[in-house]
Amino acid sequence: MxxxxxxxxxxxxxxxxxxxxxxxxxxxxxxxxxxxxxxxxxxxxxxxxxxxxxxxxxxxxxxxxxxxxxxxxxxxxxxxxxxxxxxxxxxxxxxxxxxxxxxxxxxxxxxxxxxxxxxxxxxxxxxxGCKRRGGVRFTMRGQGNFNMVMISNVGGGGSVRSVAVRGSKGKTWLQMTRNWGANWQSSGDLRGQRLSFKVTLTDSKTQTFLNVVPSSWWFGQTFSSRGRQFV
Missing domain, CATH: 2.40.40.10 (RlpA-like domain)
Known part of the structure; x- marks a missing residue:
């Protein structure tokens, strides 16, 4: 060095x-x-x-x-x-x-x-630091009770250390695990619910994205935090 x-x-x-x-x-x-x-x-x-x-x-x-x-x-x-x-x-x-x-x-x-x-x-x-245009992106993947989200276009530290998800029908944050790369997984049926994500980067900065995914979401769709971003 x-x-x-x-x-x-x-x-x-x-x-x-x-x-x-x-x-x-x-x-x-x-x-x-x-x-x-x-x-x-x-x-x-x-x-x-x-x-x-x-x-x-x-x-x-x-x-x-x-x-x-x-x-x-x-x-x-x-x-x-x-x-x-x-x-x-x-x-x-x-x-x-x-x-x-x-x-x-x-x-x-x-x-x-x-x-x-x-x-x-x-x-x-x-x-x-990463300079990104627009908000953090959440791409819904998986099927049925298997939920996976790919998180991209992350500013600031750029790389994600941990993710938690919460459906609009619950009050508890569910910790997700890294499936591979930028893909994070959890179990439980979250379909038909608005989804919020709590994202922590490898530089320890955390942001909460409330209701960033609407209840009408389906697998394969991508949603943006509309300008809310790490810096």
């Missing part, structure tokens, strides 16, 4: 075929554009991904120009959102534990590195 808070890592990129459906990956966002993240996304090595806890978090990444002046752009930096997991492998093992690695979308990668580079560059990174 550098004295100013930057941490050493390495970065590669997905390749030229960055279809939106391929970038949501292990966080379950399906389409990062629809989730509010745009084109600047990255898959994180296991050391950074932390079993999905980093999903939605923002990282500022800059190329280490003194270490690689041939391929790094001097003074360039880009902010990426964590949307996927870079698994361990036997091909140089850049994503193997305990390495810090970003496998970035090509639009993000070429903000800091020269085109023509098909390899890997040394970088520095630091965690930064």
């Amino acid at each position: 550098c004295s100013n808070g930057w941490i050493r890592a390495h970065a590669t990129y997905y390749g030229v075929n960055d279809s939106p459906a391929s970038l949501g990956g292990a966080c379950g966002y399906d389409n990062p554009y629809h989730a509010g993240f745009g084109a600047h996304t990255a898959a994180l090595s296991g050391e950074l991904f932390r079993s999905g806890e980093s999903c939605g978090g923002c990282y500022q990444v800059r190329c280490d120009f003194p270490a690689d002046p041939k391929w790094c752009l001097r003074g360039a930096a880009v902010t990426v959102t964590a949307t996927n997991f870079c698994p361990s492998n036997n091909n140089n093992g850049w994503c193997n534990l305990p390495r810090h690695h970003f496998d970035m979308s090509s639009p993000a990668f070429f903000r800091i590195a020269r085109r023509g580079n098909e390899g890997i560059v040394p970088v520095f990174y630091r965690r930064v």
Whole structure:
């Protein structure tokens, strides 16, 4: 780690075929554009991904120009959102534990590195706040008594640590568990009820979104907090 808070890592990129459906990956966002993240996304090595806890978090990444002046752009930096997991492998093992690695979308990668580079560059990174447009989004998934919500477009700390849900017919908050990535699950039939969510981020900030989902909701629909957002 550098004295100013930057941490050493390495970065590669997905390749030229960055279809939106391929970038949501292990966080379950399906389409990062629809989730509010745009084109600047990255898959994180296991050391950074932390079993999905980093999903939605923002990282500022800059190329280490003194270490690689041939391929790094001097003074360039880009902010990426964590949307996927870079698994361990036997091909140089850049994503193997305990390495810090970003496998970035090509639009993000070429903000800091020269085109023509098909390899890997040394970088520095630091965690930064996420700037989002509009409110936090809640996408209802599951079926019957199995409720799952995918939470996206989260500002501020960006990554979610815990979620609780409360139906309009009850008074008790039900703690949800992480199913995978940005998807949180609970049991019990909540259909036909207005739903409120209490969301805590990994930076410990909590917000309560009362009746953000109307009683007419159904699986597959997405609802927004209409401007209520983490900062």
